[in-house]
Amino acid sequence: MRSDANIAGPMTEPVPGPRTESAGDGVSRETPPPMDDTPIGRAAQLAVEALGRAGEGLPRPEQTRVMVVANQKGGVGKTTSTVNLAASLALHGARVLVVDLDPQGNASTALGIDHHAEVPSIYDVLVESKPLSDVVQPVPDVEGLFCAPATIDLAGAEIELVSLVARESRLQRAIQAYEQPLDYILIDCPPSLGLLTVNALVAGAEVLIPIQCEYYALEGLGQLLRNVELVRGHLNPTLHVSTILLTMYDGRTRLASQVAEEVRSHFGKEVLRTSIPRSVRISEAPSYGQTVLTYDPGSSGSLSYLEAAREIALRGVGVHYEGQHAHTGGSISQQSNSEGIQ
Numbered sequence: 609m610r611s612d613a614n615i616a617g618p619m620t621e622p623v624p625g626p627r628t629e630s631a632g633d634g635v636s637r638e639t640p641p642p643m644d645d646t647p648i649g650r651a652a653q654l655a656v657e658a659l660g661r662a663g664e665g666l667p668r669p670e671q672t673r674v675m676v677v678a679n680q681k682g683g684v685g686k687t688t689s690t691v692n693l694a695a696s697l698a699l700h701g702a703r704v705l706v707v708d709l710d711p712q713g714n715a716s717t718a719l720g721i722d723h724h725a726e727v728p729s730i731y732d733v734l735v736e737s738k739p740l741s742d743v744v745q746p747v748p749d750v751e752g753l754f755c756a757p758a759t760i761d762l763a764g765a766e767i768e769l770v771s772l773v774a775r776e777s778r779l780q781r782a783i784q785a786y787e788q789p790l791d792y793i794l795i796d797c798p799p800s801l802g803l804l805t806v807n808a809l810v811a812g813a814e815v816l817i818p819i820q821c822e823y824y825a826l827e828g829l830g831q832l833l834r835n836v837e838l839v840r841g842h843l844n845p846t847l848h849v850s851t852i853l854l855t856m857y858d859g860r861t862r863l864a865s866q867v868a869e870e871v872r873s874h875f876g877k878e879v880l881r882t883s884i885p886r887s888v889r890i891s892e893a894p895s896y897g898q899t900v901l902t903y904d905p906g907s908s909g910s911l912s913y914l915e916a917a918r919e920i921a922l923r924g925v926g927v928h929y930e931g932q933h934a935h936t937g938g939s940i941s942q943q944s945n946s947e948g949i950q
């Protein structure tokens with residue numbers, strides 16, 4: 609059994625170990641990126657081992673867990689969390705597919721997947737009914753990680769889908785027809801609640817909401833929660849908000865801890881105990897076509913995503929960390945009208 613000292617509380621570094629120098633700009637600068645001659649996937653694997661849990665393994669879900677990473681606000685860490693959690697789960701030994709559902713294609717970029725206009729993409733799946741297997745590509749350097757890329761074509765899909773049959777369930781059908789064994793599918797949604805996001809909500813059972821630890825963090829969440837309710841009521845009875853992840857947490861500011869407290873008091877047990885720190889390494893990694901797991905495996909950002917992924921995997925088999933913030937009773941939907949969430 610793991611020691612509690614390694615479970616990150618909201619105010620602490622996620623896991624002990626990363627070297628962090630304080631920088632004047634409010635973010636941490638950490639270990640240098642891996643040497644050029646170090647295979648980056650191997651370096652990331654070493655980071656997993658450095659957590660001291662190499663042989664321990666994580667439980668794999670009995671069925672594929674389809675997780676929709678959604679928040680209609682832009683810039684809250686949806687894409688960053690999708691790719692880094694997916695890479696973390698893969699490094700923990702799971703088989704993981706990232707579905708890039710944002711026309712910006714940021715998740716595809718971050719995973720080093722080519723997504724220029726001619727590449728077969730999720731647009732072809734949604735609009736042209738192409739099988740998902742025709743567009744899925746393996747992610748370089750991370751074994752067990754795959755990506756269905758988004759190209760700029762997807763920008764038109766929101767409109768084109770309107771006139772198609774079963775317009776809300778095209779992604780669901782494609783996923784159901786996909787025969788490769790997978791432990792997780794993570795869907796990176798665009799910053800809107802249009803038909804692309806609705807397709808994701810119909811395809812998945814779990815919603816993962818990243819919340820940035822900034823002012824107005826909860827604003828707009830009520831609308832997302834109501835949409836989840838609508839889709840649950842009409843199109844997908846299994847849908848529920850299973851996971852809230854606090855992102856860009858800066859433990860030195862009172863604002864971040866106040867936001868974290870507020871989110872925990874509203875959402876309770878769905879909030880992962882591990883929060884993701886604000887870190888330069890996390891924001892640098894995509895420009896190298898990498899996740900932070902391979903870009904700087906020993907950084908606090910990398911270790912916190914590994915830890916968050918671990919929590920997600922354990923929760924999938926019913927293991928919840930109990931802590932001072934653990935909430936008893938009441939589902940998120942029941943709390944969605946509480947004060948503070950509009």
Ligand SMILES: Nc1ncnc2c1ncn2[C@@H]1O[C@H](COP(=O)(O)OP(=O)(O)O)[C@@H](O)[C@H]1O
Pocket residue numbers: 681682683684685686687688689714799855856857884885886887888890891892909
């Ligand atoms: N933990 C973090 N520390 C520092 N920068 C971050 C962190 N998470 C995300 N970012 C940066 O914030 C910006 C928005 O993140 P992104 O994941 O693209 O948000 P979204 O997909 O919700 O629009 C990006 O530039 C990203 O690199």
Ligand SMILES: [Mg+2]
Pocket residue numbers: 686687688710714797798
């Ligand atoms: Mg994004």
